[in-house]
Amino acid sequence: MIVLENVSKEYKNGVHALRNVNLTIEDAEFVYVIGPTGSGKSTLIKLLDGEEIPSSGRVLVDDVDVGKLKHAKVPIYRRNIGVVFQDFRLLPSMTVFENIAFAMECVGESKVNIRKRVREVLELVSLSDKAKAFPSELSGGQQQRATIGRAIANRPKVLIADEPTGNLDPEKSIEIMELLERINEEEHTTILMVTHDSTIVNKLKKRTIALEEGYIVADIMKGGYLQHD
């Protein structure tokens, strides 16, 4: 479970990126985070993955107080969080298989486990036939699926997708959404998806958290307002 208790974030330059944010996200929820540029979406992600610490309030992920983590503990904590960006960031000199395996090697998984899980992940992201391909040999949609595969290889409890469809055409975007839904259902991964894509938000209705100037201005559960402050 993710809990933000009265979280505010003020950067050193005095910008208030988040203000008094209270939020609870249950395990295996699928949530959109929307809002105009500069409204605090990336800051929210950075607080969740331990890149930034709150100026006040608490960020709890499965009872871990993320803002209080010792520097050395952050990489271990991050194993619980998979992150996907719109610009795919695969390692160009590694095949799809190796890119996904690499994420598991980094956390010290055994070769046997890696081989088994990578095959499973490739199946899940529909890239079994591209295991030996290099990123440059894949389409944008395939590269994004490979990135998602890499992000879930270590079975993170939470997957954060920052504009995962930002560089894709509508058809490929739907494919990515279907994949994220499959991961949410089959692996019970909590998914937070930052998006500007109103077509997706309106078509595939999910809980939607709207930020404006650092405030949560709406928290909408599939069409009905839950909170408004």
Ligand SMILES: Nc1ncnc2c1ncn2[C@@H]1O[C@H](COP(=O)(O)OP(=O)(O)OP(=O)(O)O)[C@@H](O)[C@H]1O
């Ligand atoms: N490291 C930083 N130092 C100072 N100010 C920052 C920093 N990061 C973000 N900000 C400021 O905090 C506010 C919120 O930024 P944030 O990146 O969270 O917004 P966003 O909603 O993700 O925007 P976008 O949609 O453009 O990615 C903005 O005013 C931004 O300029």
